[in-house]
Amino acid sequence: MSEFKNRITVSIYDQHYTIVGQDEPSHIRYVAGLVDERLREISRYNSGLDTSRKAVLTAVNIMDDYVKLKEDYERLLHQLEAEGQKHD
Template sequence: MAEFKNRITVSIYDQQYTIIGEDEPGHIRYVAGLVDERIREISKYNSGLDTSRKAVLAAVNIMDDYVKLKEDFEILLHKLEAEGYDHD
């Protein structure tokens, strides 16, 4: 059975992208806006780079944030488990 998917057109660094997903359109637009902000931030300090390199740097920065948050989350889960909290 096919699931309903939202098709949303967003602008990231002045380029239009169609994103298809199950998340709410507002969430998709929010995430795309964050990506756009990150690329523009990188662009301020690296204006000589082409768009592809700016996008790769943005992806590396975003994944760095994600990995750090995931590690912090795991630490918190271990602390909660040590205190007897079951998160399942």
């Protein structure tokens, strides 16, 4: 089994990173752009923090969004299952 990996250089908070992954380059750039946007947003409200602390706050905010979306997804799946059982 061969693994196709894309090697993409992106800029996040004025730093260049090389990301290697199997996703399409456009997807990798899109995700990196979202991280850059969130980091800059966090920076606007926390300008006194160093970059490492801003990055950690950004990661916490992104994971909070992820967990909430995952919980919503699970809740919707359970609702769909319950609706499907009503119609059986």
